[in-house]
Amino acid sequence: MLANKISQQLGRPTQSLLGWIVKKFLTRHNQVMEVNAVRLCGIQPDDTVLEVGFGPGLGLEAAASHLTDPRGKLFGVDYSEFMYKLASERVQGLITSGKATLHQASVDAMPLSDSSVDKVFHCNCYYFWPDLRAGAAEMHRVMKPGALMVVTLRTEQVAWAASKNLIPVENWRPESYMDALRATGFTDIQMEGNMDKNITFQAIFATASK
Template sequence: MASYIREFIARNVRNPQGYFGSWFAKNAFIKSNTPLIENTIPLVGIQPDHVVLEVGFGPGVGLEIALKHVQQGLGKLYGIDISEPMIQAATSRLGSNITNQKVELIQGDVVNLPFEDNMFDRVYHTNCFYFWSDHEKAAKELYRVMKKDSMMVTTMEKERVEDAQRRGFMKYGNPDVDNYVSCVEKAGFSNVKVENKCMEKSDAPFIVIYATAKKE
């Protein structure tokens, strides 16, 4: 029974599927990831006219918070997630903001982004990169769709993720920060910097990785 539960959790934290999988993932993500998301958005530096992409948006909490920064400007938020149940959950959460075209949600994979070159001013993702099927391809795709001098912000609760890995819940993820950083640099990103931070309310530790899309 214990191995079945670990397998169920491992599969559904990577790609929530089915009623029980999506219910578990949505509630688990909201409870565990919201504090990190709340601490991430201020680091992204979103301006009212920015076009912004969130990768792996889950139930849409991050997009809902980021929306406040573009609501009064010409900016727009895009989200891409591999899971259909997460698309549905985020659609329900964001409602009228999708109708008025301030937010657009897309089901897809970060290794094959359905966006034009040089499209985004900011890209961010939280507790996400370790589930990507190919870090090198994903990094190249993100670099491609970002504007010159735009910034990507990656955040991760490293200690919590490593604990989940030890307990068998990260069977389908690769939380190797050094590997991720190496792939980002190979893709062409500059000024790649890793910082250790603590959350404002709980003082829980997390890491943030900054990367700039320097282009000719």
């Protein structure tokens, strides 16, 4: 019962005691992966960038620091009303200035235009999607031809969480996600190991087909 409640909060945190604990966990444990997802994207000053599943907003802040050109824009999509509220507070200045726009929405129904995004990144979230192919197809829709997507995760931690039923066991394997990317038009799909601050993590790269 408790594992199921934690799994629900990890996938869609609510404004509750467990949701607050999940927020503290994400803020502490996702920092390195968020920053590295942004770094590996190679964001240019005038890019249009999307983070899927932005959580408390750490990756949004990191990405915004690279968007120094007035044409640079930042979008974020997260299913959780609680995370949307927290992230909106964190990047309120960016929202007010028009640099950032956040949406509370599902990855498979994003309110973004076709072929509008240069870079996409997400961290520790695809295994909570109800349909990997639907989410991948929607990301492909909003990405410009040749646009890059980067995903960061720690496979050992994710495998452990799946073994404890803390995350859905069906979709966590990177191979399943990479298969969904291939099936929805992504190319140049690869996974590589990385290390930062003595933390080992994996990064998945994929390019939207031209």
